[in-house]
Amino acid sequence: MVRSYDVIIIGAGPAGIFASLELSDAGLSVLLLDKGREIGARVCPVQQGGACCLLCSPCHLVSGFGGAGAFSDGKLTLSPRVGGRLEELVGIEQVEELISHVDSVYLRFGAPHKVYGEGKGVASLQSQAAQAGLSLIPVRLRHLGTEFCHETLQAMQQHLSSRLEVRMKTAITGISVGDAGDKTVETGAGEMLHCRYLILAPGREGADWLCNEARRLGLTLCSNPVDVGCRVEVPMTTMEKLTATLYESKLEFYSKSFDDRVRTFCMCPGGEVVMESTGGSDPVITVNGIGYAQPRTMNTNFALLVSTTFTEPFNEPIAYGKYLARLANILSGGVLVQRLGDLMSGRRSTPARLKDSPIEPSLKAAVPGDLSFALPYRYLKNIVEMLQVMDVLAPGVASPHTLLYGIEVKFYSGQLKLTPCLETEIEGIFAAGDGAGVSRGLVQASASGTLIAREILARLGKKTSHMT
Numbered sequence: 001m002v003r004s005y006d007v008i009i010i011g012a013g014p015a016g017i018f019a020s021l022e023l024s025d026a027g028l029s030v031l032l033l034d035k036g037r038e039i040g041a042r043v044c045p046v047q048q049g050g051a052c053c054l055l056c057s058p059c060h061l062v063s064g065f066g067g068a069g070a071f072s073d074g075k076l077t078l079s080p081r082v083g084g085r086l087e088e089l090v091g092i093e094q095v096e097e098l099i100s101h102v103d104s105v106y107l108r109f110g111a112p113h114k115v116y117g118e119g120k121g122v123a124s125l126q127s128q129a130a131q132a133g134l135s136l137i138p139v140r141l142r143h144l145g146t147e148f149c150h151e152t153l154q155a156m157q158q159h160l161s162s163r164l165e166v167r168m169k170t171a172i173t174g175i176s177v178g179d180a181g182d183k184t185v186e187t188g189a190g191e192m193l194h195c196r197y198l199i200l201a202p203g204r205e206g207a208d209w210l211c212n213e214a215r216r217l218g219l220t221l222c223s224n225p226v227d228v229g230c231r232v233e234v235p236m237t238t239m240e241k242l243t244a245t246l247y248e249s250k251l252e253f254y255s256k257s258f259d260d261r262v263r264t265f266c267m268c269p270g271g272e273v274v275m276e277s278t279g280g281s282d283p284v285i286t287v288n289g290i291g292y293a294q295p296r297t298m299n300t301n302f303a304l305l306v307s308t309t310f311t312e313p314f315n316e317p318i319a320y321g322k323y324l325a326r327l328a329n330i331l332s333g334g335v336l337v338q339r340l341g342d343l344m345s346g347r348r349s350t351p352a353r354l355k356d357s358p359i360e361p362s363l364k365a366a367v368p369g370d371l372s373f374a375l376p377y378r379y380l381k382n383i384v385e386m387l388q389v390m391d392v393l394a395p396g397v398a399s400p401h402t403l404l405y406g407i408e409v410k411f412y413s414g415q416l417k418l419t420p421c422l423e424t425e426i427e428g429i430f431a432a433g434d435g436a437g438v439s440r441g442l443v444q445a446s447a448s449g450t451l452i453a454r455e456i457l458a459r460l461g462k463k464t465s466h467m468t
Contacts, residue, residue, distance in 0.1 A: 004194040005029045005165075007456060008185055010172055011201035012036070013067020014442050015433030015449035017156055019199050021105065022453030024163035026462040031193065032164060033185070035171040036064025039153045044071075044274070053285045053334050053365070059277035061288070062205040065168060066153040067433075069442045071276075073268050073291030074144025074152070075248050076111060076443050078103055082139055082250060084444030085437075090420050090451065098447035103142070105446075109155045110148065112293075116141050116247040125245060132392035137250040145293030175200075175213055177426055197428050197456050201449060202435040205278050207411050208318045210435050219424050220417035222437075226317040227410040228324055228379055229262075229305040230371065231273050231287045232387070233403040235359060238396040239300040243269040249302075253389055255382040260306050262386040265410075267302040270295020273363040273405050275335045284325040285334045287363070287405045297362045303408045306382045321409035328374040328407045332367035336374060336407075340387065341400025343371060343380070357401045371406045410440075421455040422448055430455070 007023060009016045012034035023030050035058050036042065042060040045053075062068040080087045080095040087095045107113070117140045129136035144152060160166060171188035175198070178184065183198040202210050214221050242249040251264045271291030277283045289301040314320075328336050338349040339357060348370035354361060372380060383404075391398035415437035422430050422438065432438055432448035439445040454464050 003191070005031045006195065006460070007031070007197045007199065008033065008183070008193060008195040009199040009201060010185065011067070011203055011206060011433065011435065012065045012166070012168070013201060013203040013433055014069055014445040015201035015203075015439070016199065017066070017160070017449065018102065018105070018446040019201065019432065019449035019453040020160050020164060021156065022450050022464060023457065024160055026457055026460075028460070028462070030164040031195070032160070032166045033170045033172060034064060034168050036060065036168060038168050039065045039070060039150060039157055042066075042070065053275050053277055055277050055283055055285070057277075057283065058205070059283070061274065061276040062203070062278050065157050066149075067203045068205060069445070070149060070153055071146060071274070071290055072149065072266065072442070073146050073271055073289070074149030074442070075266075076103065076106055076142040076144070077248070077441055078115070078140040078142070078443065082137060083441030084439035084448070086439065086444050086447060086451075089418065089422070089438070095447065098450055099443055102443055102446040102450060106142070106152065109159075110152045111142050111144055112148070114142065116143065116245065119245065121245040125242060129251060129393055133253065133389045134393060135252040137252065138246070139248060139250055141248055143247050143291075143293070146290045148293050175217065177217070177429070181427060183428060197430070199430045199432060199449070199452055200436060201432040204411050204434045207435045208282075210431070211318065214416060217426060219426065222415045222417070223310075223315050223317050226308050226310070226320055227305045228308070228321055228375070229303055229383060229408050230375070230404045230406040231289055231301055231303050231408050232397075233273055233299050233301040233359060233362065233405065234397055234399070236270055236295065236298050236300045239267070239269065239394055242394060243267065243300060251390065253386045255385045257381050257385065258378055260308060260378070260382050262304060262306050262382050265303040265305050267300065269300045270297055271299070271301055271362070272297055273301050273361070273366070275363065275365060278411060282322065284322050285329050286325050287335045287408045299359060299362055301362065304383050304386055305408065305410065306379050318411050321411055324374060324376075325407055325409050328371075331373055332369055335363065335366045335405055336369040336371055337361055337363070337366035337403055337405050338369060338371050339400060340398065340402040340404060343404065344384070344400070357403075359401050359403055361403055363405060366405055371404060374406055422452050423455070
């Protein structure tokens with residue numbers, strides 16, 4: 001039996017969810033697909049006490065309802081300056097309206113009202129950062145915490161379940177377009193699903209798949225920079241001056257040795273370092289961080305990422321990131337951890353040295369070793385320079401006991417050529433979220449899904465719900 005829909009959405013991350021929310025009350029036949037599980041069934045064996053990553057396929061941390069953001073610490077960044085490139089696609093006024101709308105929806109489904117990153121203390125921290133040689137980008141944000149992020153997503157899933165068709169554990173093998181412009185989605189079970197409008201929102205986990213499909217369909221792709229680095233773990237008190245006011249400290253630095261951009265990402269006060277499997281059919285184990293509304297450790301962790309743009313003929317940023325991650329996997333069976341003092345002394349960390357350290361590693365499954373065997377010199381040099389400059393702003397960040405976990409890679413898709421309504425070069429096929437190179441965070445991913453849904457509703461002569 002052939003199944004046809006007005007709209008099919010591939011990916012139940014923030015972009016797919018918010019497109020679904022916008023479309024759910026319009027009387028359309030809508031299908032939301034994801035290869036992962038329902039939010040309540042997403043359980044990581046490592047977080048349940050497992051000694052090592054089991055390479056679950058798909059990884060419960062990055063796939064399923066809520067996307068990879070379900071196991072982030074739920075930061076809602078309320079500024080168009082960070083988290084994506086929507087501003088260059090649609091303009092500042094529309095992005096601000098979309099962010100305001102997305103924020104109101106999250107509040108409706110249980111997000112906290114407290115907002116970080118505003119008040120008198122922000123300007124003082126900016127000045128101190130500048131004196132240290134850093135750029136501090138102030139960002140208004142709400143913090144859900146991993147536990148409340150799950151509650152919010154469960155409320156959204158429950159809301160949608162009675163309004164449209166949601167299919168989890170459904171992998172997509174291919175997309176085709178008929179002569180009349182009709183779109184067909186083929187599932188892993190061989191089922192053919194037809195639709196008038198198709199929204200591609202596979203998230204970072206699906207970035208490689210989307211790139212392959214885009215090339216096969218003849219869509220234009222531009223390579224994104226490669227974001228590679230490590231996760232840093234320090235005592236919570238070390239970063240408290242920043243996190244108490246900002247929660248997420250978005251610091252940028254251009255290295256003296258290479259003039260590369262280095263930035264902090266995903267700061268998790270009181271959180272835990274975690275490993276995750278990503279990369280679809282060719283998975284690698286990488287490192288990430290999660291945080292909670294109530295601190296669960298005495299540490300703060302954050303990523304330091306180096307953004308590198310390569311020259312032609314390089315056009316495989318995802319393959320390059322996987323290659324570096326796989327080196328760390330070969331050396332450790334998963335994730336490496338090294339004390340900064342050991343790295344600076346040119347020696348590997350050992351269990352004995354970690355045991356004597358005042359910082360207790362939150363990722364027990366990480367294997368002591370030497371990151372210099374996995375990360376190229378250029379990346380390590382940039383990271384060390386960044387830590388030394390950060391130490392001026394937050395003394396203790398460059399302590400010999402600071403822990404470095406590796407490696408962390410952000411598998412952003414190549415940027416698809418899109419119109420201001422995020423339509424691809426094929427009429428009726430839209431792309432949203434991190435996997436399409438549109439966003440780099442929960443809010444702009446959610447906003448991109450909302451934008452596409454509104455465009456589809458306008459073409460069909462339907463009113464948008466605006467979820468208010």
